[in-house]
Amino acid sequence: MGISPVLWHFLVKWLHSSALFPAEASTIAPYTDALYFFLIGMTIVGTLLVGVLVVFFSIRYRKEKNPVATQVEGSTLLEATWTIIPLAIFLVTFVWGALLYFRIFNPPANAMNIYVVGKQWMWKAEHPGGQHEINALHIPAGKPVQLTMISQDVFHSFSIPDFRVKREVIPGRYSTVWFQATTPGTYHIFCTQYCGTLHAGMIGEVTVLEPKDYEKWLQESTSGMSLAQNGERLFASMGCNACHTGNAAARGPNLAGVYGTKLTLANGSQVLVNEAYLRDAILNPSEHITAGYAPIMPTYQGQISEDGLIDLVEYIKNMQSNDRVHQTLMTSEGDQAAPKTPVAGTTQER
């Protein structure tokens, strides 16, 4: 914008060391800051313009100087000017802001996913490998990270000011936010939507690590079970595998590879199978009947926690074949079948 890049660089550097601006710790931050400086410029110029006009007229046309007012009707030319110029500036702001918004909320395809559950009053992060953290989030620098977030109770809002990102965390639906951290360090996570008594205490810390330190951290904090493994267990214990066997004769549709595909429903509509759809299909199955299947699936509303739903969703997401379903199915069918088959007669005697 007419300003030399070197000068701009120094200006930005100086501003960020002045404690009036937050650190620029993500790839989005410089873009947000550029728009911010433009808007500050617009505000200062606009306010000065109005101020100068008022002061100038006050001095030039004060009563001592100008005892008799000259009546003026107005001026179409002047009024058109101050309609069109602000309109143009606001439209530039609109386009600029919209481009930034799409940049902020369209994640790159290779982003790694971490789940976040907001509850009164903590942030619980769940890494796919099963690492859990409360009011803390460890991420690698230089890698796009997407958070899939949901609230267990009221509205929360997940904000990392130093990354310039924020997204509402809503009960009943997944929302996502992504960022790519640039500088290792620790930064605030705030809940910015008022959520009750300890709203101000819902503060966390995001720790940006060098990729190799992040790998180390993952190794050290593993709980031994990944989300998908937890999900698999849940899948079996809730009896999901009884219908979703993956066989041609199964009562429920095959779930292997279903994530990311377009599914045709009984009412003819097509839906994209994503995390939100999977979650909703577990809680409100009667609204999501897959074409060709009977509406017999019961609702699991109130029977699975948000954490559990995340495990199930993560399991279904990662299900590429039916082998594991078959294994667990055999085991569970085997369990049920055992009493029916009097192999040695010992079971009946007991």
Added chain:
Amino acid sequence: MSATTIVSLPDQATARLPKTNYLNNKHGLLSWLLTADHKRIGILYLLSITFFFFIGGAFAGLIRLELLTPQPDLVASDTYNKFFTMHGIVMIFLFLVPSVPAALGNFLVPIMIGAKDLAFPKINLLSWYLYMTAGLFTLATLVLGGVDTGWTFTTPLSTHYLNTHVMTTAIGIFIAGFSSIFTGLNFIVTIHRMRAPGMTWFRMPLFIWSNYAASLLMVLGTPVLAIAIVLVALERTLNIGVFDPAKGGDPLLFQHLFWFYSHPAVYIMILPGMGVISEVMSTFSRKRVFGYTAVAFSSVAIALFGFFVWAHHMFIMGVSNYSALVFSLLTMLVAVPSAIKIFNWAFTMQKGSITFETPMLYAFGFIGLFTIGGLTGVFLGSLGMDVHLTETYFVVAHFHFVMVGGMLMAFLAGVHFWWPKITGRMYPESLSKLAAVVTFVGFNLTFLPQFVLGYLGMPRRYAAYPAEFQVLNVMSTAGATVLGVGYMLPLIYLGWSLKYGAIAGNNPWQATGLEWQIQSPPLTENFLETPIVTQEAYDYEWLEEKMKHEVTHVG
């Protein structure tokens, strides 16, 4: 009085208040409580909103005091939450929404269009009683132990997770809404049906235009708030589940309903204030408002556009990217008529003959602060910028600039401007100018640091905060102290002037407008005979001609 002043006071040795006026034609408390006179009802409103303003202000003081240190050491978190909830509810529903229309508008709308009263005097009285009932519910909440929903009543927090007095407050706001609807209805009918002969639409003062536009918003917007509140109450008591995802409801629905009213509500607050500024700028520049028609139509444009921007409060709530685009664009468009007004006011001064009375100083304050408030609104309307700024102190600073810097400055400008008409007496000149300056300085000290705090990321509604934000918070609290002084001053000297103020006479500012052609304080009937209007609203040439004749007659 200095040489520059245009105040024309009657000779103080012989001056008396008019023998009969609306204040003394009937006596006793009942004559006030059962009055159907729009001027007395205006006074009732003025007294009660002042009372609530200082209650809301006291909470503001407590909030700023608590934020002096990073720890929640003045009060615990839940008490702090009750403080800011009470501050918000009282200031929005019991002060900002009714202030200019219900207090000044009630007094002035009929007089300024040459009518004897509003169209429905008894409904007007009823609207004050509804307002007071709403106030009583709010005070009851306070006495019972408070409520901590925030003024936005976000569900499911307000419906399922809070055990405080949500219902009393909700009922209070529901009732306050009806008061607002009745006032709006009364104004619309009065302005359509009761204008004096010759008072065409384009001869109306701009104060009437802006109150008309605000009335449209009150009548069309407030019922939606009522619906939202009823649904919250039903959800809370009967658990009907419209906002509960577990029952197939949608928590975002509440946000839509609430902001469908509460965004236009900002314009209900600010439009009448803009009307005051038009009157004041014109009077003390001795000129018609520059581009009268553009200013009149921009009020209506703001009212209409105001209904189509509500989702800009929800850019980060997962509304679709494309609806976010539409709402951002509409938000940019609604900023344009405001910009038009600012420049029209500034150019009203061009070639004028300007004096700097107290209302003019407040109007300057309004123009400066509202410009900053409006331009920082563009930050929030801009999608990508909003993501970082929303729900932080930047938003707090922005809407205080618009509603306190703008609206309250306009209200004080109006109170000072029409004080001689309402009471028949002048206030002390130098003290009132001092108050205007103190308020302006205090305001900027309080809220400018909050823009910076917001960009640094300090969230709203935090009782405690990370230590690095303390310096700016201390600055803000210091400013709030100065601001508090600025608000106390008028309370004191205006009260003093009721008894000791100089007699004002009919037209101390030598202003145009029907209200300045009648005695101060006015008769109960306003006009002895129905006036016939032959000139447009701000015809200073006509006024000066007329005054010249009067002088020659006397001479």
